Amino acid sequence: MKPTIIQDFYPEETAVCYGCGRSNPHELHVRTAWDGKEGVFRFRPEPHHTGYPGAVYGGLIASIMDCHCIGTAVGALYQAEARPPGTEPVIRCVTANLNVSYLRPTPVDAELFFKSHVKTLHDRKVVVSCSVTANGQECARGEIVAVRVKYADEMPGEIT
């Protein structure tokens, strides 16, 4: 299917995410293009997004991976209910676990390519894997556990 930008369907009033919220003027502009099979996102780091000289800051990679995988999980959950993103009831997810392995330094002067896949989807829990490549080489990979928040207007007391 034609890719859909999942974050475009996050409700305006809750789209305050520092990573991917269009209502946050400081956001990193993570946007997940979800085609029903995988999520893709390309990111060009700023020169100050360094960890060591020449290498991308690991926390930035983790941050982008988090937002991108949550976008993927949300897309997959709509798909599992056979309805388009943004239809009611709105689906929202939070991150229960984020696990990133850094395989080699990620060049700061290259475009980063984030590709994500759904590993498992059971009820409220979606496990999403993600790979980060730059100049054709895999630099990091990771996995998140996304948990669907039951009601659109309720944040969980505990993330389980």
Add this chain to the structure above:
Amino acid sequence: MKPTIIQDFYPEETAVCYGCGRSNPHELHVRTAWDGKEGVFRFRPEPHHTGYPGAVYGGLIASIMDCHCIGTAVGALYQAEARPPGTEPVIRCVTANLNVSYLRPTPVDAELFFKSHVKTLHDRKVVVSCSVTANGQECARGEIVAVRVKYADEMPGEIT
């Protein structure tokens, strides 16, 4: 022993980290106070550091945890060699793995308290755990695998 700020001893020319590098004007100012037993850091989020309304962005927690645990690993490695931070040869570490569990939403209007401990230290590899509390409640916990870079002027081709 009296706490030492580990990041103060990172060499000027490589202190470009977006999280903790004094040579990076955009840095988050992570500073690890290491007393030989634990690393502590307190952080007051900015209002735009949100994930959802009222809750701290998970990527920011991961980012701070990364820098803080690396600082702890570096402190522990100097200690293992029975010499003060900053003495030659300079010790540098990179992150091989970062694993964060989010237990509950972290309030954005509170001071966050990051506390880290060394779990294992073997040769070049240090495993550091970290707990994040706000208003006396644990909101997140995690663990990183830090790997010492062999030479002060060499970045690894692969992180192993």
